[in-house]
Amino acid sequence: xxxxxxxxxxxxxxxxxxxxxxxxxxxxxxxxxxxxxxxxxxxxxxxxxxxxxxxxxxxxxxxxxxxxxxxxxxxxxxxxxxxxxxxxxxxxxxxxxxxxxxxxxxxxxxxxxxxxxxxxxxxxxxxxxxxxxxxxxxxxxxxxxxxxxxxxxxxxxxxxxxxxxxxxxxxxxxxxxxxxxxxxxxxxxxxxxxxxxxxxxxxxxxxxxxxxxxxxxxxxxxxxxxxxxxxxxxxxx
Amino acid sequence: xxxxxxxxxxxxxxxxxxxxxxxxxxxxxxxxxxxxxxxxxxxxxxxxxxxxxxxxxxxxxxxxxxxxxxxxxxxxxxxxxxxxxxxxxxxxxxxxxxxxxxxxxxxxxxxxxxxxxxxxxxxxxxxxxxxxxxxxxxxxxxxxxxxxxxxxxxxxxxxxxxxxxxxxxxxxxxxxxxxxxxxxxxxxxxxxxxxxxxxxxxxxxxxxxxxxxxxxxxxxxxxxxxxxxxxxxxxxx
Numbered sequence: 001x002x003x004x005x006x007x008x009x010x011x012x013x014x015x016x017x018x019x020x021x022x023x024x025x026x027x028x029x030x031x032x033x034x035x036x037x038x039x040x041x042x043x044x045x046x047x048x049x050x051x052x053x054x055x056x057x058x059x060x061x062x063x064x065x066x067x068x069x070x071x072x073x074x075x076x077x078x079x080x081x082x083x084x085x086x087x088x089x090x091x092x093x094x095x096x097x098x099x100x101x102x103x104x105x106x107x108x109x110x111x112x113x114x115x116x117x118x119x120x121x122x123x124x125x126x127x128x129x130x131x132x133x134x135x136x137x138x139x140x141x142x143x144x145x146x147x148x149x150x151x152x153x154x155x156x157x158x159x160x161x162x163x164x165x166x167x168x169x170x171x172x173x174x175x176x177x178x179x180x181x182x183x184x185x186x187x188x189x190x191x192x193x194x195x196x197x198x199x200x201x202x203x204x205x206x207x208x209x210x211x212x213x214x215x216x217x218x219x220x221x222x223x224x225x226x227x228x229x230x231x232x233x234x235x236x237x
Numbered sequence: 238x239x240x241x242x243x244x245x246x247x248x249x250x251x252x253x254x255x256x257x258x259x260x261x262x263x264x265x266x267x268x269x270x271x272x273x274x275x276x277x278x279x280x281x282x283x284x285x286x287x288x289x290x291x292x293x294x295x296x297x298x299x300x301x302x303x304x305x306x307x308x309x310x311x312x313x314x315x316x317x318x319x320x321x322x323x324x325x326x327x328x329x330x331x332x333x334x335x336x337x338x339x340x341x342x343x344x345x346x347x348x349x350x351x352x353x354x355x356x357x358x359x360x361x362x363x364x365x366x367x368x369x370x371x372x373x374x375x376x377x378x379x380x381x382x383x384x385x386x387x388x389x390x391x392x393x394x395x396x397x398x399x400x401x402x403x404x405x406x407x408x409x410x411x412x413x414x415x416x417x418x419x420x421x422x423x424x425x426x427x428x429x430x431x432x433x434x435x436x437x438x439x440x441x442x443x444x445x446x447x448x449x450x451x452x453x454x455x456x457x458x459x460x461x462x463x464x465x466x467x468x469x470x471x472x473x474x
Binding site for chain 2: 022023024025027028031032035038039042072075076092095096098099102103104203206207208209220222223
């Protein structure tokens, strides 16, 4: 199976199309994206392998996807904690926080401390719109995630990686290789530098969108919101 | 397992709490409700048993849940058609229609004609806020659904039934007994008159909501958005 990648620019345009032409709200798209993330987590890290999950959320929509995923993970019986040092201004993020607080999901102030008791990390810091450089506190967070002894699942792209160029040449993230990656809607070009389990999620593509952006339909099975895919030598999936 | 029912009045209050206190938007709640409906359909009527599904949508949120379900069913590989004779004014319904049109899901003008080629019906006409009486064109639609030779899954309540009193004494709906029912959030009191496969969906309850409305947590498994439950003689699940 071969799945084409989408550039950061096209991914932004595709999201815009979904909302301006496709009738989608950000609430709906983020709900399905976060649900996909939670299902990928469930596959690579079933509850039997340890229930504490640290979800690290960045300031934008990647962080929002992480918040939705944390909510679903709490409903599945995990014990998620959220580290959310730089909250974005969108009112949706505020509502997602309230939803989590109502499920007694803790927002932890100290990443280093939280890392000690987690079994798994969800990296929802930056997605396809990341253009660098990393700003505080993220260089330190990325360094700690990079050298953590627990497995990591990255949402849309390994945070700190350039969306087309892959890992930074040096510094935080240069050795970052998450155990699992979930690409949302379609893989980003940086997957060609990625080695690990790779999922695609965000089951809302239409034929016309797939044709416009020259993508492929992921081969979702049954009611699944994610599909696991492989990577070949050219970075095609 | 015993699942308490919620009155129509409390169900309305619970929805209000979720949105006014809980941080939920209608877009999010309807997305998860419709997703639950689609998963229940998949269980009782897997694609191998015939792919044409006629989703009948009423003017309110029950109809909106049906629209979301139809979208997910299209993504699963079914061929849904939607009969939507009285569209409500909420802009969300308009956007859900656009999403379906972009997936080439037909909105059919003639219910009687559409019934001839469907393998399954989803009744998303009325939910917990139904107070009767049925207005045109629904008496005729309910009569046709009631006597249809294909199985029916009702969303939240069998349409035409009184939410506490059950089926009407006479006329359209008096003999309506869908093959399957999916209660959203919690069963409604009329389930005590229901015989058939019964699911609960809408996996977004919190402990405080469950306590406030004296409900039970459905026993969802894994990542499932629905759980099948049984009914005992007192109408308790």
